[in-house]
Amino acid sequence: MYSCEEISERxxxxxxxxxxxxxxxxxPAIKIGREYRxxxxxxxxxxxxxxxxxVRKE
Structure with missing residues (x-):
């Protein structure tokens, strides 16, 4: 699972x-407390x- 901060850096x-x-x-995200994952x-x-x-699926 990624935090919003990790996504913004990515x-x-x-x-x-x-x-x-x-x-x-x-x-889509999961809210845990006051944060999203x-x-x-x-x-x-x-x-x-x-x-x-x-994306080609072979």
Whole structure:
């Protein structure tokens, strides 16, 4: 599981951008207390949906 801070560093965006993705339901997250965590599978889906060229499954 990733924190919002880790996601923002990974994509070189501001933390508020990650929160916006979560709020707009573009990036699924789990709320634990006052923090969000993002599963590896959800992050992969998020990336795959934004590819300019579809991934070929062989």
């Amino acid at each position: 994509y070189n965006v501001k933390l508020i951008t990650v929160w916006d993705w979560i709020r707009k339901k573009k990036l 993002i599963k590896e599978e959800d992050l992969k889906t998020f990336e795959d949906e934004r590819r300019t060229v579809p």
